[in-house]
Amino acid sequence: MWPRWRRRTMKSAPSRPPVGEPVVFRRLDDLPPLPVSLAPTLANKTGTWRYLRPFYEEKTSPCNHACPAGSDVVHWIGALRGGDLEGAWRTLTAENPLPGVCGRVCPHPCESRCNRSSSGGAIAIHALERYLADEASMHGWRPTRVRAANGRRVAVVGAGPAGLACAYHLARLGYEVTVHEAEAEPGGLLRYAIPAYRLPRDVLDREVCNIESLGVRFMLGSRLGDNLSLEELRGMDAVFLAPGQGVSRPLGxxxxxxxxxxxxxxxxxxxxxxxxxxxxxxxxxxxxxxxxxxxxxxxxxxxxxxxxxxxxxxxxxxxxxxxxxxxxxxxxxxxxxxxxxxxxxxxxxxxxxxxxxxxxxxxxxxxxxxxxxxxxxxxxxxxxxxxxxxxxGLDEGLLAGTGLRAEAGRVPIDEGAATALPGVFAGGDAATGEGTVAQAIGSGKRAALAIDRWLQTGRVEGLPPLGVAPHAMERSASARVVGPEDLNADYIEQVPRP
CATH class of the missing domain: 3.50.50.60 (FAD/NAD(P)-binding domain)
Incomplete structure (x- = not known):
């Protein structure tokens, strides 16, 4: 006679799946009541068979999901932990062209979602990002293209974080990019609104130089509505508007x-x-x-x-x-x-x-x-x-004569960052109003993906998740975010904090 606990387990145990179908154990209650061997049962003379086979399914980590810039946190930290510093930096900068900036000024929402928060504290992701950026500068690492030059030209208006991100990703995808900036130096709010004690100017300069190394050209002192018109820019294959929000609101x-x-x-x-x-x-x-x-x-x-x-x-x-x-x-x-x-x-x-x-x-x-x-x-x-x-807020005077009109203080765009004008896209604070540097970087990257999709196919529907690697290399992960409740600590190597 089975013990009472064994009878209950047997009653609630799942039935054997059809041969060839994978079995996924999500909870302790899903485990079979008796030991299951995945090895050949030669001792019982029944042949070499099994009906359970482990398989790997990649899911989205909460830190990746929380990053507004779409950084592949899990993979670049994995490379860093394995000692491959350059590989970690290249994985990081495949998605974010400004790691030295973000490592210093980002509020790092990735850390607040870290699965290790309840077990010794979150990983200091922003500090690792900053470290990799500094190492890249010391070793002279430079970004590279993921596609050959295609001869198509894109104009970017605004050299803030959104404009820089869009230019960077388009250049890596093979486009010839010219950035028009009203100020005497590129950077936008990174240079003129974030104090140097938070963001040293040499850090910003070296990451702008990385973008220039991809062939991106900067036209400084070039202001939309002054010595630059949208009409002349539309002679390019596409235009991205990222003028930012440069007008302060009054006290009233x-x-x-x-x-x-x-x-x-x-x-x-x-x-x-x-x-x-x-x-x-x-x-x-x-x-x-x-x-x-x-x-x-x-x-x-x-x-x-x-x-x-x-x-x-x-x-x-x-x-x-x-x-x-x-x-x-x-x-x-x-x-x-x-x-x-x-x-x-x-x-x-x-x-x-x-x-x-x-x-x-x-x-x-x-x-x-x-x-x-x-x-x-x-x-x-x-x-x-x-x-x-x-x-x-947005300087709405910049839109005068462009055919675009601000709505609620923003440049109206669709989910693919496209405006009402064909071939004209917009992003950053001017279009989203979201406010953080990482959000602006993500907006610029989203626009780069949309522009690439539009120039390749004539449409922007069906954009992939916010990542250049999946976009360019057809790699994807399950959209389901894995939280602490999904983890079984018995299967995770315990690593001490540094």
Whole structure:
């Protein structure tokens, strides 16, 4: 007589599958009740047979899935762990042309999804990415094409992260690419909005040089709507628009036209260009995003006493958490649940900022609790300079005469990054409004894939997942993301953290 536990197991055990069909064990309950041998049963004289055969199915890891730039994290870390540094770098840069940049400024969502988060802490993916980029610079490694030159020409407008990514991937796929940039040097917000203490300029320069090594040409001082028209660019085989969001939003309060009131982007640009500011000792920064924190930490480095005013709570702040903590450690003060209502002026120059205390109410369209004014609760902050970093938007004047019109402050595109004009594509912050460097890189890469598909087939439908390797080499993985609940630690080699 079978023991009770064995009878229950036998009753619930799956029936034997037809011969030749694979068996997949997803849970402990799926295992057969008795030991199963996959070896020949010669001892029982029944011949050499088996009906279970293991097979390998590649699925998507959560870190790969979480990367907005489509980085193949699993494979380049695997190569790095095996000691193949150059192979790891080439796998990394097959998808992301700016690893040195991302290793320093990306908020690394890949790490928050790492399966090792609950077992000793997430892998420091961004630090490994930075290390590989630095090693590549030391050894002089350069990217290579994956296809031969095809003679087709593509124009890219904007040399920010989206434009650089699009140009890079198109060049690797065999296209002749010219990038038009309004500024004196390429990089966009990477050069003129992210401070050098976060992103050293030599790091950006060497990754731009890698893109140039593929034959990409840069036309600097070339501004759409000024000395460059979309009509002349449409003589190329395709055009990609990535002008970014370079217009700062106003505070919308009395007195903001006074001398000493600066926009966040304007302040950071002037510092990047080495222009004198004469901002005085006391600086108030309004805003809670990355531009606000960058402006605050830059002002601290220039010797100012800095206060950040944000209308929501600390938990609702959209800036990168590590940057906020670094600002605190450097001496930046924060006034949460406070909104500006007037710039105080002495003559024609700012002397302070009047603020309204706020409280949190019901959630708004963003899903965050709406800040509501507290009646009668006002206070003044003394300031020699007020920096308004409350968001930025598209310079819609760039679209004048192009046949394109902005919708909700963005260039409208379809899922394949195509605009309403045939052969004209758009991406980056100007089209998606997503905001991070990695998201802009992913947008530029998506556009490169779409342009390649359109020039090869005349359509953009059915684009593959966000990856150049699958696109160019017909390699793919299951779309199902494997989380910690899918892992059996008994089958995983235990590796100590370095």
């Amino acid at each position: 309060v009395p007195g903001e036209q006074a001398a000493g009131v600066l926009s966040g982007l304007g302040f950071l640009r002037r510092v990047a260009r080495g222009e004198g500011l004469g901002m005085g000792r006391r600086v108030v920064v309004v805003g809670g995003g990355n531009t606000a924190i960058d402006a605050a930490r830059t002002a601290i480095r220039m010797g100012a006493q800095v206060t950040v005013v944000y209308r929501r709570s600390a938990a609702q702040m959209p800036a990168i958490a590590e940057e906020v903590e670094a600002a605190r450690a450097e001496g930046v003060e924060f006034r949460f649940l406070a909104a500006p209502i007037e710039v105080l002026v002495d003559g024609d120059r700012v002397r302070g900022l009047r603020c309204q205390s706020m409280r949190l109410g019901e959630p708004d369209a963003s899903g965050r609790e709406r800040p509501l004014p507290v009646p009668g609760a006002e206070f003044d902050l003394t300031a020699d300079t007020v920096i308004a970093a409350v968001g930025q």
